[in-house]
Amino acid sequence: MLKKISCILIVSALIIACSSNDNPDPVDGQKRTAMLDNVGTNVILPAFASFETSATALTEATTAYAADLKNAQKLTAAQKAWVSAAESWKVASLFSQGPVETEFLSSAIYFPSTNYTGIESAITKTGVTIDNAYIESLGATLKGLPAIEYLLFSTSGNNAVIGNFAGINGGKRGEYLKALSANLQNQATLVYSKWKPDGGNYLKTFKEADGRDINSSLGMLSNKMIDLVYTIKDERLGAPLGKRNNGTPQPGMVDAKFSNASLTLLKAELRTLENTFSGTGAGNNIGIDDILDEAGAKSGDQLLSEKIKAQFAAVKAKIDAIGDPLSTAITGQTAAVSAAYDEVKKLQVLMEVDMINNLGVLLTFSDNDGD
């Protein structure tokens, strides 16, 4: 009996000795908490704030243009406002975990497919008042940033756009544009409020889910990052290149084809990935890179975090080598676009394989993972 007791004592003493062991820097060993804190406060929240600001600016610009439909300058201003709103949404769209996903908030902002004939009939529909309530009643393929883009841009130039607004239903078209923008602004305010500490405060939930399972913030965020690299590779570059369709280039499949802003938006998506990885913002810059460094993650002789950052630079260089617009480059500069695709593929492997391997986060749903 005495032996038993002494044995139990020794074991518990060991556990206590281990756990009370010196821990000089409280941040050290808790990089994950620090990362969630920094990325949540200084990367994610500002992204939603900036989307709200740029959506507000877009409403102002389209309102100004709707009041003066023949004014080319005001049209250009509205177009610029659209590109900047779309860019800031691309930055924020990485953070779809939480309210954006559970409350289906992104579909009214940037739905992947747009119904152009549907938009035309929504504009010309008789017996309706074109206002926010009307927009709310419409499906996702008829509104949001892609619908606004369709109204504001034409591949045939700005005269064609003004021509459309000067037609029989030009006035209604202007009303529709205004109402779309107002609705977008509402959506932006809503999304931001869900994350804000004085609103839905998902930020708090984000910081507190500091585990490593599939429902932890790091688990979800790294999943989203991998999804976005794949989107860049497969949707933005691969699909237009014909990687999905027997190798036949399909320039019509580029993102934002009317505004020719595909490359600008693609760069915004890359930027948000990199900023999240590095934790770049107004805070202490603790990102996923620091978690990797803490874990001693290496790729050969190099730090894995450095290798991933270098790969971001390599991707950017290849993207910069593509001439605007992407839809033309798909056929005119196929080799350059393919080269960019290959670099993104390397980035995807580094993030999906090397990064995840060293983070040890679980990306499947059941505990059937181990034995």
Add this chain to the structure above:
Amino acid sequence: MIRKWIRQGQELIGSESLAFFRIVFGLLLFVSEIRFIARGWVDDFYVKPGFFFPFYGFEWVRPLPAPYMHGVFYALAVLALLIALGLFYRFAIVIFFFLFTYVELLDKSVYLNHYYQVSLLALLMCFLPMNSSYSLDNVLFSQTKILKIPAWMLGALRAQVGLVYFFGGVAKLRYDWLFEAQPLRIWLAANQDFPVIGPLLTQVWVAFVLSWFAMLFDLSAPFLLSMRQTRIYMYVVIVVFHVLTHLLFYIGMFPWMMICTALIFFPSGFHQTFLRTILGQTKGLYMLSEVSFRKYRFAIPFLAIFFLFQFFMPFRSYFYGGNVLWHEQGYRFSWNIMLMEKNASLEYEVKVKSSGKSFVVKPEKFLTRIQARQCSFQPDMILQFAHYLHNYYQETGLGDTEIHAVCYASVNGHPSNLLIDPKTDLALVHDSFRPKKWITDWRN
């Protein structure tokens, strides 16, 4: 020495040890099956997938339609209960063994070492009179009562439980495990939010201490459990060890199974006292029958083959050379427990022969999430899915295709590399036990 063993094996001991193990096994598996059903895994793993990854040589084992598949799991739960109660024991254990093994053979993506152990234990128990005491069979069929059994029966169960530890320890004698403390370094650091000891888990030395400790623990556990002087201490360590693994890792029922089944190492007097305390003295007098050796003359050669087979299985990967964590030839059924953090990205390049044009396919399009993850880094599954794609495009009218895998994998924090030779047309490759030349060499 051998003579001593034979003599010891023939010594008679109380049959309560078998009853004890039967009850523990039955209850564990009952809980395990109920848990599986309650979590909706029957649908997730055996109904939803449109494609399954059968084991080599067992391609004929196919899942049943949905309602029957659910029926199988309810049947397993009922059978497990019958085993625990010792009611219609022989019938229950034989059917349980076949049904359980059938389910495990359906899909490689759900392979777990402890399911393999369940199948092996169930097979072993088919040959032993586990219902000889503390069973309802004793009430219904008095001839099932046996007071004393030969010690080799208990020895066989102990060997089966003990070899999981021992071979688990042998599998840890690897460079990664001992000299890089991997994958524990990654997994422990991933648990940095753990209460109290969290910050400690990111320390490299902790990973090293625990890696070496786990290796020595596994190698010595069956021996220290067998010796009277060390048994109780070792059991305390076992409980602490498995509870810790339960808290740190997502490994389901495995820790509980090991904690419970390791009790078989206690002397049969312990099992006797335990059952008497919980279930009371069984009523009536036992028939003073002893198990006859003639009745079990087939059991002994079976045991010899059974354990020889198991002794060979864990070592078969050495015939393939290279790094088994990379090529995974001989990885399963070898007690490679919690040995690697492996991740991969898998895409297939499909080249249409008639047009010469190619396109890229992600397996996620066709597989469930867990299947896609498992398939991404296991070469034999990558090959199986390549064949599936080849047939799929043949049937959907695209005609003959070449299927190339673009697979980058990373093991235990080593940099990612191509796992499969992307030049190989996997449609032309057929699985076998021969070395798979289309897997790239380990380069770290």
